[in-house]
Amino acid sequence: MKMKLRIVELCTxxxxxxxxxxxxxxxxxxxxxKAIVNSGAEVHLVTTRKREDVNYGDIHVHTLDLTHPLSIRFYKVFSRITREGGNIPYLTAKLVKIFKAIEDLYGEIHVIHSHFYTTSFAPLFFKYFMGKDTVIVMHLHNEPRHNIKVLLDRYDAVLAVSKYIKHYTKSRLNINEKKIAVIYNAVDTDFFKPCRPLEIEEKKKIFGVSEAPFIMTFIGRVVPEKGLHHLLLASKILAMKGYKFKLLIAGPLGRFDKESLEGYPRLCFELINSLGISEHVKYLGLLEEDLKRDLYCISDLVVVPSIWEEPCPTVILEAMAMGKPVVAYASGGIPELLPPFGGILISKKNRKHLVQAVENIMRGEVSIDRTALIEYVRRNFSYGVIARKLLRILHEIVNQGNIDSA
Structure with missing residues (x-):
């Protein structure tokens, strides 16, 4: 019988x-x-704030107060050296204090699972400077920068969100391949699930698009690497060809934690006006999860025109979980996610091929097996499936010191 792991999950x-x-x-x-708890582990979630409107269930939640005057002073000083890492000294000290408190109250920490650069120093300090046997695991959600190699070398294991990120980490940072396992992003398949036909009509009214014969959707940050400008240029061509459609855009203007109209977002709005496609395009802003699900519900197509090497976009998993076809550039880890019966992968990142792919979906020239698509996501990317794989890997590291099932 496997031991019950005590795991600390470090949020950003x-x-x-x-x-x-x-x-x-x-x-x-x-x-x-949540999924790890449901699979039998004890989880301590460290986050900047515990939300009162969220039921955390059996998760032990520990908060990290970044509004403390000392935190603000530390950030002002150290952000002059490195803007991205301005919080690191304060974060490290406070996190180590939280780790010690967890051990005092609950017992030995078996695993610390870090997900972000700024929180990745504290596990190292706890393990090496305080002489702990805790297994420390780094989860790479994006391409790692070269300055993180010194950290990854000292972590017990590295988790990559796609084979693309694993290969990148191995080849660019020279990290031992045996130390890296692939753990894909996950989707809540109980929340993101197909809508009934009557629901679709009702939800179209919410977004004011009841008359739209075809709805395609862009969900993501309005930043250059997400490629919204490619989709806008493609939309102009589709409009010139006489297609009747509505492009709905949902996401923050820039970063989630700091939106701004200036720069690329303003460029996109100006592009919409200059192309004369305002009647075809509607910006919805950053949506809460319920409304985002409703948006998927009414979509005939979800477009992911990322021009950077996208590691493992959750938007593709969410769309497929709801049985929606996806058109996406074949960048980064995207080819690992999207099956032939789920949409179209575009090998060349330009608007000509993007237009062709969208036209093929509009005309019904692509075979989309929605039932198979929904089952494919449940079988491979549901939180339950991903949690069980993660726990299997963590048990291997704790018990054997290495990964067998990478």
Whole structure:
């Protein structure tokens, strides 16, 4: 019989777990924490704020107060050296204090699971400077920068959100492949599930698009790497060809924790006007989870035109869980997610191929097996499935010191 693991899940210092709206990493950390508890582990979630409107169930929640005057002073000083890591000294000290408190109250910590650069120093300090046997695991949600290699070398294991990220980490940072396991992002398949036909008509009224014959959706941050400008240019061509459609855009103007109209978002709005496609495009802002689910519900197509090497976009998993076809550029880890019966992968990142792919979906020229798609997501990317794989790997590291099932 396997021992019950005591696991500390470290959220980011940017948003609470779960976030009110958006925040893929924070959403994942909360979701996987719940699933791990349901799979038999004891989980301690460390987050910047415990939300009163969230039922955390059997998760032990520990809060990290970043509004303390000392935290603010530390940030002002150290952000002059490194803007991204301005919170690291204060975070490290406070997190180590939380780790010690957990051990005092509950017993030995078996695993500390870190998900973000700024929170990744504290587990190292706890393990090596305080002489603990705790297994420390780093979860890479994006391409790691070269300055993180010194940290990864000292972690017991590295989890990558796709084979693409695993290969990148191995080849660019020269991290031992045997130390890296792939743990894909997950989706709550009980929340993101197909809508009934009557629901679709009702929800179209919510978004004011009852008359739209075809709805395609872009969900994500309005930043250059997400490629919204490609989709806007493609929409112009589709409109010129006489297609009747509505493009609905949902997501923050820039970062989730700090929105701004300036820069790329303003460029996109100006592009919409200059292309003369305002009647075809509607910006919905950053939606709460219920409304985001409703948006998937009414969508005929979800488009992911990422022009960077996207590691493992949750939007694709959410769309497929609801039985919606996806058109996406074949960047980063996306080809690992999207099956042939779920939409179209575009090998060349340009608007000509994007237009062709969207046209093929509009005309019904692509075979989409929605039943198979929904089952595919449940079988491979539900939180329960991902949690069981994660726990299996953590048990291997705790018991054997290495990963057998990477």
């Amino acid at each position: 210092d940017k948003l609470p777990c779960p976030p009110e709206r958006g925040g893929a990493i924070e959403t994942y950390v909360y979701g996987i924490s």
